[in-house]
Amino acid sequence: xxxxxxxxxxxxxxxxxxxxxxxxxxxxxxxxxxxxxxxxxxxxxxxxxxxxxxxxxxxxxxxxxxxxxxxxxxxxxxxxxxxxxxxxxx
Numbered sequence: 904x905x906x907x908x909x910x911x912x913x914x915x916x917x918x919x920x921x922x923x924x925x926x927x928x929x930x931x932x933x934x935x936x937x938x939x940x941x942x943x944x945x946x947x948x949x950x951x952x953x954x955x956x957x958x959x960x961x962x963x964x965x966x967x968x969x970x971x972x973x974x975x976x977x978x979x980x981x982x983x984x985x986x987x988x989x990x991x992x993x
Contacts (some may be wrong), residue, residue, distance in 0.1 A: 906962035914969055916976060918954040919984035924990060926952050933981065940979050945972070 921929040930949040936957070939943050946957045956976070962968035968985060976983055 907921040909961040909963055911959050911991075912965045912968035913957070913959050913989040914965070914970060914972070915987040915989070916956045916958070916983045917985035917987070918976070918981055919956065922951060931955050935977055936981070937977050940975070942975055945975075960989060974978065 912961075918933065926949065930947065933954055933956075934947045939945055944960045948955045949956065957970075958968070958972050960968040960972055962971065965988060969988075973983055986991055
């Protein structure tokens with residue numbers, strides 16, 4: 904049986920568990936953690952007091968892409984509170 908080809912899947916994880924007063928400091932810390940954690944397909948952003956991590960991850964399915972990103976984020980001690988899938992049309 905052939906292995907499914909890996910394609911780019913785009914989605915955003917919303918992180919939680921940060922005190923509102925420390926959001927900018929938390930954002931800087933998370934950006935550093937992601938860089939050190941070598942997640943080259945992750946781009947953290949801070950918007951309206953929330954921390955988001957945008958991903959463009961290669962995987963055979965969107966489920967596999969999101970699952971691996973969730974594992975990676977949890978491995979770094981971070982908490983995900985929401986997942987937003989971006990549908991890309993050719």
